[in-house]
Amino acid sequence: MTQDRFAGCLVGLAIGDALGMPFEGMSAEAIRQRYGQVTELLPAGRLDAGQYTDDTKMMLCIAESIVERGHVDPEDVARRFAEWFESGDLRGIGSTCLESILNLKRGISWRDSGRRGKWAAGNGTAMRIAPVGLIDYPDLERLREDCWATSIITHDNAEAVAGATAVAYAIARLVTGEADTRTLLPEIAALVEDSEVARNLEQARSLLSADTPTGDAVAVLGTSGYVVETVASALYCFLRTPDDFMSTVASAVMGGGDTDTTAAIAGAVSGAHNGVLNMPRHPLEEVEDSERLQALGRAIYRLASPQEDDDYDPTT
Ligand SMILES: [Mg+2]
DSSP: OHHHHHHHHHHHHHHHHHHHGGGTTOOHHHHHHHHSSOOSOOOBTTBOTTOOOHHHHHHHHHHHHHHHHSSOOHHHHHHHHHHHHHHTOOSSOOHHHHHHHHHHHTTOOTTTOSBOSGGGOBSTTGGGOHHHHHHTTTOHHHHHHHHHHHHHTTBOOHHHHHHHHHHHHHHHHHTTTOOOTTTHHHHHHHHTOSSHHHHHHHHHHHHHHTTOOHHHHHHHHOOSSBHHHHHHHHHHHHHHSTTOHHHHHHHHHHTOSSHHHHHHHHHHHHHHHHTGGGSOHHHHHHSTTHHHHHHHHHHHHHHHSTTOOTTOOTTO
8 A cells, every 4th residue: 555655664764763773883793793683672872762863853854844835845844954953852963964054054045055075975865865755756857856956955965966866766666566676776776877876786786686695785885874885785775675674674774884874764765665564563663753754654645646545446
């Protein structure tokens, strides 16, 4: 059911984020040695078990803006980023986002607020782009434009935009229930051609066809905060276990590095494919704002496909 996959995408992102939160910055080896297999939502620092970080906070700014405005409005998204900053509940905000939001607060337009240059190729826009993939799933051109517009608010960098577009496109395809997971990587790589993101996705495709175990593959693809690495690793984790949400997000965390963001992206993609109905009960119940996230997903579904009805069967 399509509506259920919209809900699964947003809550899946938060679950991946919360699962990875306690391990951010640790190496894969340290996580394995100290914790073995990661399956439970754990507390860390000021955050309780099940609480999400900046990744979900920023995604919520976009999702709530879409639901209120009915479409992607970058000016309104930028205003919500600034409002979130004012709340002080920043939960590990990245330096690129912080710098750009300070620009917004100085009165600089969303078109010029984003960081430029090679240090702006972080994963801070890919991590929050899921709602754009949902609202724009029927219109690929609009998806490209909206990915660009919401990305440059903080990351005015071609690789950061390509990474966000890759994630949004994966979600847009999967949420229909009609995507072929065997051809997803080449499809995405073709969409963001001539980028480092595409080159690492091609590498992921080679590793996948060689049946490389996930831990070995993500060690090659990378799990730093560099978007080129994050997107390829997150999609690899999904494509190794497309029908098993928990294995996907757990393997994204076990890769170490920017664990909350890699797992947030893997969780959004897997959630879009599996839907809430095929996700395990315990993280769905334990993650912060579970109902709200699912309701937002369903609201975006209604906006994206207003004349569609899940129960409508054209053959009867
Ligand atoms: Mg985070």
